[in-house]
Amino acid sequence: MRRGSAPGAAAAPGQDARPRGRSEQAELEPTPTRDRILDTALQLFTEKGFDATTLQEIADRLGFTKAAIYYHFRSKEDILMALHLRMHQLGVASLERMAEGPVTLEVWESLLSSLLDEMMAQRPLFLMHERNQAVLERIHRDNHEAQHEDLQARLREILSDPSISLRDRVRMSCSLGAVFGVLFIGGEALGPKSEELAPLLRDAIHDLLAR
Amino acid sequence: MRRGSAPGAAAAPGQDARPRGRSEQAELEPTPTRDRILDTALQLFTEKGFDATTLQEIADRLGFTKAAIYYHFRSKEDILMALHLRMHQLGVASLERMAEGPVTLEVWESLLSSLLDEMMAQRPLFLMHERNQAVLERIHRDNHEAQHEDLQARLREILSDPSISLRDRVRMSCSLGAVFGVLFIGGEALGPKSEELAPLLRDAIHDLLAR
């Protein structure tokens, strides 16, 4: 945190960090209002970035006040982390397959294929993530608990594995970038019909990885 | 601007927005100190993001105070815009070639090739730009003067051109993404030897665009 960082938060030591709101148990449970806050935040964080988005704006769009948000979330960062969690869980399946054996070009291609499906389905989440990398890294460093099991870390590990030829690792990076290229650079320019897009993208990736 | 936004700036109407500092003429001229500020800002904006970087930090790293920066730049945004300008000028050459004729896959490949050279040479600038997209767009919207002539706008135009087949536009997006993939995702993982990287990347791009 950088600004109004929990002014009265260091009140009683040994106390729970959560000042009020819902019980700790119920905290992660989705509720309609909670989800509406998350959806609105997702939109604004993507459009303007996390830092430039104020709780006031989120509240305004939802038709209630800033303070009400604090019943559902402990802090602004918590909202971002909840969104991060949503996305993070998507990567887990792919992640486990990546940990199983050696990553050949063929394995990579099939991994990318399932990743592509997930990204197509959850594009807004990935977009938000992409546009708030700096903030997310900052927060990740602070809570260096929750040692990922992080998709990005595992990717970097593979891409720096010297037992794979540099040529192949370049191809892997390219194919990964190609997915981002189509979803985020091409994005709306290519047209929103992901049904047509996906097979064309898969073909291109295949040309990149085959042989 | 969102926070301490020019408190006493709306003083005398009809007055120049620039309160003090160097003369308007000399303002864009590079000086050693100005460049040092820009270099430091480039680093911090990339590491932590524009919003999370304070003028205090920039000043601290340079060994003088916050206020001194205001002799060289009118505002924090001005620093970002100066960096944006640096990068923007790199794209101009490619941009003009793109405006000349119809963009075929062959033209695209050669454009990408020169863009790649520029990006390899000026990677930090592109990295900063990539990691501060949201802020840059916000500022661009505010100063909707300086109608770009913007690289990104022209790219989107091409990628949505219906006279090019969807298949080819997907390939173009892929190849563009591939460049980002190698430079920014693969990044340090692939190793810093851009001499080896460039030809491998060009080969991959060729496989994507040829035939």
Next chain:
DNA sequence: GTCTATATTTCGATAGAC
């Protein structure tokens, strides 16, 4: 050109009523 000191605003977060 750089400093000290300060004005001004914004925003996250809390307290407590309802």
Next chain:
DNA sequence: GTCTATCGAAATATAGAC
């Protein structure tokens, strides 16, 4: 569960001395 009111902490930007 949401509101009003307010606190406390930055951070941008300015004024004016040196």
